[in-house]
Amino acid sequence: SGQDRPPHASGSPAPRDGAVLLSARDLGVSRLQPPRRAVARERRRARRSWRRGETLEASARGMTDLPPAAEHIMLDVRAGRALAVTGPNGAGKSTLALTLAGLLVPVRGTVRASAALAGDAPPDPGLWDGRELISRVGTVFQHPEHQFLRSTVREELEFGPEQLRRRSEGAGSRRDERDTTADDARVEDLLRRLRLEDLAEANPFTLSGGQKRRLSVATVLAAAPAVVILDEPTFGQDARTWKELVDLLVEEMDRGTAVVAVTHDRDLMTALDAQEVGLGS
Template identity: 55%
Template structure:
């Protein structure tokens, strides 16, 4: 059992002119289950990384102290297990069993004990694949389960989780909660969790700590949060149970023109044996289509196929009407990158996979620059997006220093900058607080009203309810 002390702690990234966090102080006693909340970009992930001892000295400057039973996190080997915001960054080895066993081996766990831990951890998180299954063939949600299993197998005294359900379907999110509940009953670790699905975790938490950039905004038991405090936190964009992030009224679709035709389409990741169920669908101008379904059903593969980035496994995707324009073919997979830019824009599940520039401003300008727009038009588009996506204060920051939610907004902005007729968005509300979530919803509804087709892959049930005109549900275990 380990206690955590944070005393006057702050952090400033080397590339930033202002601190990410300052004057953070609290003590967590062994066995507490803490929900760490705050607005998007306030520094929750930075604090978790510091608690786990993985903030590099070359990344920035620290003030104050963090200690685990009086010892710095860097020296408390094995005491903290960290589940990262992006599970891609936590996969190490090629086979699932080896990946889960890796941490145990590093800690010197006896060999005869390791595989029992591996099997139990995989069972707890519901990742029902063979031990020799390739980690590269897992979906984003499955990789999230793998990351948690790798941490659980090490049996740390403190488990730090950074939005562990962000890439999970609703059933998977509930399974993860059940898994953590069992772990708490078995080993009684301390839990510190950043989450936006607070409805799910409110009864699990024994304590809520709300961060602001310059200190702790609120600290107490969930049941002690008064209506007055709730109002203050809601104004700050903090997600709370039953927070209703309002969306604008949905107009009827403005266009009846199909922009994409899906004909007996089966989608799959290259090299994968798992394909989606067949789809015969038209995607129209002036509508928002949500793609839902369990982890592993092939939603991301479908999104990349619709975006002209993956070839169909079978069947076809054809462009219709004005979307084809002067392109040499009606098949998006054959289009050159410049032809795609103003026709179909794709936002990837992992936002950092599409960043190529050294600052937020430069990143937003990449697409307009490739379209050879005038400097005035390029600048106008960038300025509008900086303000609309709450990135103005970060315009000179490197994209890789942004929080997960900020990176997500930037990735959406890079696509909007080229004003494509069709937008394919994979989990676009990941990491957003209540304020920026509402702004995203308003943005999508405006795009629909302007005649764009918007296709959204999501596990965000609130988003589906707020904006979707149609829902395509993928089933199975593809």
């Protein structure tokens, strides 16, 4: 219901329902990546030379010959809609998710963000810095503990909004006190909705597998990004927590958030009315 809907945080405003936010064209993705220093160097070079209105990408192409885990991928990620990435183990599902999120570079083809999503950043998510990513694309990793940075559950949820406040202040603007209050309210709401309230002061690494999974989803939603990319979000949930998690994702979609889920969960796909992108078939 509307009264249970979490308040908006400080992420990018959601574009209209159905608008394309991310697109992949003839995309090839690989688990194998060039050396990190080479990627960082290429990204710095591309970012320095980028001018607004250009479509320059950071890519693995030309740096090394990488065998693709999946290729010839064509898809659109749309506001308020869900996309389910399916396929057998080893088909490249998680690799595709990380590439869409700008965390891995493609070996061929392109990933492009719309002007509505990119804003004043380049259209290639691979060129975005951490604070640009956090307000635009939030990612839940296959192994949730890989994204934990803080010593308590509450601090994990507060991290994203804190980064957005620092970015806003660094750009010379002061955030309204009401925005900070909304961030705090959203954190409290997510703790309650995902049954983490009694664990707010616990160390994230001491949680059960299912609790870690819910926390990883909550940390992404706390920053209210326009696109949420989830790797097996319902894994390890019982019937009650599965429903609560799915209900929350449906509400986020109603707010205009785009959801990309790597999943084997057909019930999740049905609940989200997700378009399926099958790999390795």
